[in-house]
Amino acid sequence: MKVLAGAPVAEAIRARVREEVAKLRERGVVPRLEAILVGEDPASRVYVRAKAKACQEVGIASRTHALPATTRPEELASLIAALNADHAVDGILLQLPLPAHLEAHRFLSLIAPEKDVDGFHPENVGLLHQGRPRFVPCTPAGILELLRFYGVPLVGCRAVVVGRSDIVGKPMAALLLQEHATVTVAHSRTRDLAAVCREGELLVVAAGKPALVGAEHVREGAVVVDVGVNRVEDPALLARVFPADPGRMAELEKRGYTLVGDVDFGAVSRKAAALTPVPGGVGPLTIAQLLANTVKACLSRRG
Numbered sequence: 001m002k003v004l005a006g007a008p009v010a011e012a013i014r015a016r017v018r019e020e021v022a023k024l025r026e027r028g029v030v031p032r033l034e035a036i037l038v039g040e041d042p043a044s045r046v047y048v049r050a051k052a053k054a055c056q057e058v059g060i061a062s063r064t065h066a067l068p069a070t071t072r073p074e075e076l077a078s079l080i081a082a083l084n085a086d087h088a089v090d091g092i093l094l095q096l097p098l099p100a101h102l103e104a105h106r107f108l109s110l111i112a113p114e115k116d117v118d119g120f121h122p123e124n125v126g127l128l129h130q131g132r133p134r135f136v137p138c139t140p141a142g143i144l145e146l147l148r149f150y151g152v153p154l155v156g157c158r159a160v161v162v163g164r165s166d167i168v169g170k171p172m173a174a175l176l177l178q179e180h181a182t183v184t185v186a187h188s189r190t191r192d193l194a195a196v197c198r199e200g201e202l203l204v205v206a207a208g209k210p211a212l213v214g215a216e217h218v219r220e221g222a223v224v225v226d227v228g229v230n231r232v233e234d235p236a237l238l239a240r241v242f243p244a245d246p247g248r249m250a251e252l253e254k255r256g257y258t259l260v261g262d263v264d265f266g267a268v269s270r271k272a273a274a275l276t277p278v279p280g281g282v283g284p285l286t287i288a289q290l291l292a293n294t295v296k297a298c299l300s301r302r303g
Helices: 007-026 042-058 073-085 104-108 122-129 138-149 169-178 193-197 235-241 246-255 283-302
Strands: 032-038 061-067 091-094 158-162 182-186 202-205 223-226 230-232 258-260
Touching (some): 007 042, 032 283, 061 073, 073 091, 091 283, 122 169, 138 223, 158 193, 169 182, 182 193, 246 258
Parallel strands (some): 032 091, 158 202
Antiparallel strands (some): 230 258
C-alpha cells in the first residue's frame, strides 16, 4: 500500500505561491490576508496562528482580528464591511465555528465574493457548481492537488464521498464531477453505508467520526482519502476503534489525547492501494491552498 503524504504536495503549492508573491512584490504589490477570529475556541486559535505563520513564510501580509465571544452581530458586520472597502485587503477569512448567537451563513454572505478566499460565499459556491470556479474551498481543492500529484486517475473513476458538508463533502463532489468522475455522495442516513463505499475506486471520507470506515467499507485496491481529524481523549474509545495500535495508546497516555482520522488506518491499509495518513495527509494541504487562493485574489483584483 502507498501512503499519500500531504507534505510534499503542500510544499509544491507553497513553492508556486512564493514565486508568484515575489513577482508581485517586485511590482510593489503585497498580497494581504485578514483573518477574523471570534471567541476562544482552542482549535480555531491554533489554526489561525498556523495560517499567519504560513503567510509570513511565503511573503503574504496578514493580520488577525481577535474579537470576544460576546461580539454583537452589528460589530462583526461592521468589521467585514470595513475590510471589504479596504483596497489593500485581498482576502478575508472568517474562522469557523462562530459563537452560537452569530449565524455563520449570514456573515459569510457579507464578505465580498472577490475577497472570499475560503470559497463559502453563495456566489462562489454557485460558480463552483457551474464549473467555472473563482475560489474553491481549501480542503477539497487541496485534495484534488494531492490526487493529481500522485497520479490518481479520475476520468471515468467511480468515486464515493462520505460526508455532505458545505466545507468538504459538497465541493469535493462538484470538483470530482468536473474531473469526469462518476460520483456518489453518502452520509449519516445512507442505507448500508459499507456497501455504498465499496463501490468506490476512490473513497473520500469527511464524516467527522473516528474510524467510521473500516475494511468492510473498502473495495480491494481502492484509493482512500481520509479528511477526518478527531481528537480522542477516551482510552476506551481508542481501544475500541484502534484495538491493534499500541503506539496510539502510548501517545494518549503521554499527551492526554491522540489524533485519529475517520478511517481505521490499520484495517484499511490491508485492502487499499493508497491511503492518506492522519496526521500528515490532507491537513497540510488546507493552509497551502488558502495561500494560493489569497494570491489568486490579489492577481484578480490588482493584476
